[in-house]
Amino acid sequence: MTPPPAGARVAYLGPEGTFTHQAALEWARRAGGPVTAEPLGTVRAVHDAVASGAADVGVVAVESSVEGYVVPTLDALLSSADVVAVDEVAIDVSFDAFVRPDHGELTEVSAHPHGLAQCAGFVTGTGLASVPASSNAAACRDAGPGTIALGPTICGELYGLDTYAKAVEDFRGGRTRFLALTPRGSAARYLERSRAAGETDWKTMLAITPSVTGPGVLARITAAFGDRQVNMSSLITRPLKAQESRYVFVVTFDDAPWGAGARELLRDLLAAGDSLKTLGLFPAGAGFRNLDGALDPDHVPVGSVTAADPGAVLDQGLLW
Amino acid sequence: MTPPPAGARVAYLGPEGTFTHQAALEWARRAGGPVTAEPLGTVRAVHDAVASGAADVGVVAVESSVEGYVVPTLDALLSSADVVAVDEVAIDVSFDAFVRPDHGELTEVSAHPHGLAQCAGFVTGTGLASVPASSNAAACRDAGPGTIALGPTICGELYGLDTYAKAVEDFRGGRTRFLALTPRGSAARYLERSRAAGETDWKTMLAITPSVTGPGVLARITAAFGDRQVNMSSLITRPLKAQESRYVFVVTFDDAPWGAGARELLRDLLAAGDSLKTLGLFPAGAGFRNLDGALDPDHVPVGSVTAADPGAVLDQGLLW
Numbered sequence: 001m002t003p004p005p006a007g008a009r010v011a012y013l014g015p016e017g018t019f020t021h022q023a024a025l026e027w028a029r030r031a032g033g034p035v036t037a038e039p040l041g042t043v044r045a046v047h048d049a050v051a052s053g054a055a056d057v058g059v060v061a062v063e064s065s066v067e068g069y070v071v072p073t074l075d076a077l078l079s080s081a082d083v084v085a086v087d088e089v090a091i092d093v094s095f096d097a098f099v100r101p102d103h104g105e106l107t108e109v110s111a112h113p114h115g116l117a118q119c120a121g122f123v124t125g126t127g128l129a130s131v132p133a134s135s136n137a138a139a140c141r142d143a144g145p146g147t148i149a150l151g152p153t154i155c156g157e158l159y160g161l162d163t164y165a166k167a168v169e170d171f172r173g174g175r176t177r178f179l180a181l182t183p184r185g186s187a188a189r190y191l192e193r194s195r196a197a198g199e200t201d202w203k204t205m206l207a208i209t210p211s212v213t214g215p216g217v218l219a220r221i222t223a224a225f226g227d228r229q230v231n232m233s234s235l236i237t238r239p240l241k242a243q244e245s246r247y248v249f250v251v252t253f254d255d256a257p258w259g260a261g262a263r264e265l266l267r268d269l270l271a272a273g274d275s276l277k278t279l280g281l282f283p284a285g286a287g288f289r290n291l292d293g294a295l296d297p298d299h300v301p302v303g304s305v306t307a308a309d310p311g312a313v314l315d316q317g318l319l320w
Numbered sequence: 321m322t323p324p325p326a327g328a329r330v331a332y333l334g335p336e337g338t339f340t341h342q343a344a345l346e347w348a349r350r351a352g353g354p355v356t357a358e359p360l361g362t363v364r365a366v367h368d369a370v371a372s373g374a375a376d377v378g379v380v381a382v383e384s385s386v387e388g389y390v391v392p393t394l395d396a397l398l399s400s401a402d403v404v405a406v407d408e409v410a411i412d413v414s415f416d417a418f419v420r421p422d423h424g425e426l427t428e429v430s431a432h433p434h435g436l437a438q439c440a441g442f443v444t445g446t447g448l449a450s451v452p453a454s455s456n457a458a459a460c461r462d463a464g465p466g467t468i469a470l471g472p473t474i475c476g477e478l479y480g481l482d483t484y485a486k487a488v489e490d491f492r493g494g495r496t497r498f499l500a501l502t503p504r505g506s507a508a509r510y511l512e513r514s515r516a517a518g519e520t521d522w523k524t525m526l527a528i529t530p531s532v533t534g535p536g537v538l539a540r541i542t543a544a545f546g547d548r549q550v551n552m553s554s555l556i557t558r559p560l561k562a563q564e565s566r567y568v569f570v571v572t573f574d575d576a577p578w579g580a581g582a583r584e585l586l587r588d589l590l591a592a593g594d595s596l597k598t599l600g601l602f603p604a605g606a607g608f609r610n611l612d613g614a615l616d617p618d619h620v621p622v623g624s625v626t627a628a629d630p631g632a633v634l635d636q637g638l639l640w
Contacts, residue, residue, distance in 0.1 A: 044440075068391055068558055072437065081623035084639065113433055113452070117392065120364075132433070132452040184623075187639055209620040218552050222542035232538050234567070236556045238388055247554070248621055257640035266638055275624035278639045300529040301568055303401035303504075304595035318586055319404065319507055319598045320577035 011055035014039020017137035017155040023178040024059040027089040043072045051082040058181035065175045077279040085280025086190040087180035088287040095150045098161035110139040111150035122168035177287045202256035205280040208249045211273035228265040331375035334359020337457035337475040343498040344379040347409040363392045371402040378501035385495045397599040405600025406510040407500035408607040415470045418481035430459040431470035442488035497607045522576035525600040528569045531593035548585040
């Protein structure tokens with residue numbers, strides 16, 4: 001990763017005190033900062049700032065280990081012609097509960113809907129009404145005298161709040177992965193140091209839009225990856241806007257687009273008539289830890305069945 | 321589909337006036353109602369009501385043609401041992417903008433975050449602040465004198481509001497698909513009429529949790545579907561709670577679990593060590609319309625490239 005230019009402007013989804021703010025500072029630190037970090041109001045505004053050159057880099061959340069992909073980020077990448085992700089950074093996500101020093105009777109718990117979902121046990125336990133906010137930081141900034149606001153630890157100091165409870169999330173150890181965005185024309189410059197150093201461990205996010213849909217499309221695409229021995233680590237289907245039953249596949253694979261196998265794969269997909277767009281490409285390792293291997297058998301969806309289960313249990317789980 | 325018992329209790333994600341309320345009434349009408357429809361506060365509460373027998377059927381949104389899958393619904397299905405989806409219903413989603421008859425100066429636009437996203441053009445055009453609500457119906461119910469609330473058409477009458485503008489969504493023709501949930505032990509009874517009538521067009525939602533992760537897992541699973549000629553129409557990866565880089569695959573395929581090919585497929589997956597859980601199974605055709613065939617080439621993500629593009633355009637799109 002090439003360090004950002006001295007005094008680089010990093011736009012992030014604000015307001016100040018969001019997890020994204022924390023991620024933007026962490027990314028700048030790792031990339032060799034310092035930078036000027038500027039909060040913007042929407043994911044779209046961050047994209048626009050990067051595309052127009054008003055910001056050198058944009059930082060947006062893309063995936064939570066608890067909540068899954070961040071749909072507006074995927075959709076913004078799909079609908080931006082001039083922006084591409086060139087790096088990633090992952091941070092621990094833990095919520096503290098804050099109240100105003102002058103708080104009165106507490107009547108409500110406020111956070112972003114994702115924050116309320118991630119702290120559902122705590123929220124239910126308070127017996128108070130839950131009130132959605134546009135961000136966790138906004139919930140903290142705007143907390144009234146009856147509000148318990150949930151947000152990152154830094155929000156306490158940032159907004160002059162008292163800590164009511166620490167680490168109130170349902171599942172400890174959650175992390176969120178963020179993307180660093182640049183103009184598409186600047187991607188080569190941002191990636192050149194890693195390329196020159198012979199970095200071999202890359203990840204690529206690719207949008208694949210088939211020219212025809214119907215039975216076998218997904219099988220054809222995954223078979224194409226297998227044929228070129230390119231490992232697909234994630235695949236999600238996103239609807240084409242207002243095109244019912246029409247999907248674009250957002251795939252993450254373990255190679256750079258210029259890797260030998262990946263180039264052949266991309267040629268195969270193009271030859272099959274697919275429309276393709278590289279949404280992001282970055283050295284692997286800065287995002288979620290790679291935990292390949294045996295899974296904890298306790299961590300499967302409740303009611304799942306395995307080959308070891310007796311027939312009646314299989315019948316109940318599969319309804320076959 | 322067996323009609324619900326006379327006076328059946330249908331729980332749905334409320335409050336009154338949600339798209340889910342509309343879907344619950346539409347489902348009951350189609351299934352032969354009448355029913356008693358009861359609004360509940362969370363997707364989890366709907367699941368609990370079905371599991372405990374407090375409700376006969378639960379109705380929850382599962383997929384929007386514009387916004388994609390509804391993550392809390394998928395997660396509730398994954399984490400409910402005793403509930404399964406046995407039917408689906410799709411309705412048109414269109415937003416009207418409402419104001420109070422006694423409204424004053426308008427200062428904010430309020431809706432569920434998904435509603436605000438689906439009407440982003442209208443919201444931006446007003447120049448007013450956007451205020452998230454726990455549901456569109458709640459935004460309408462709780463509208464203050466300065467609020468423009470966005471919601472289904474029925475909210476106007478339901479909450480005594482004036483229509484400020486009709487159909488303010490960015491993309492016309494959006495639809496949302498809902499699931500009808502029953503206790504797992506009652507699924508056979510709900511499906512028996514369709515089975516007895518020789519219905520052959522089924523869809524199944526299946527959760528597949530591999531016992532090991534790493535390169536090749538997704539290719540193995542999709543190859544297993546191909547081997548048994550079972551068409552996978554959708555696949556998304558969901559994280560196992562707080563298990564970073566560990567995923568469960570939620571697959572929809574075009575067969576009943578008891579179909580000959582599907583049974584062999586399920587046996588193959590079990591033999592490979594996967595944990596499986598049928599999340600839903602229903603006669604096809606009531607959900608999104610099947611629009612297989614050529615796609616409108618204008619509806620691909622902007623910046624996508626195809627085999628017909630010259631080299632420099634391919635380079636820009638693929639960054640290879």
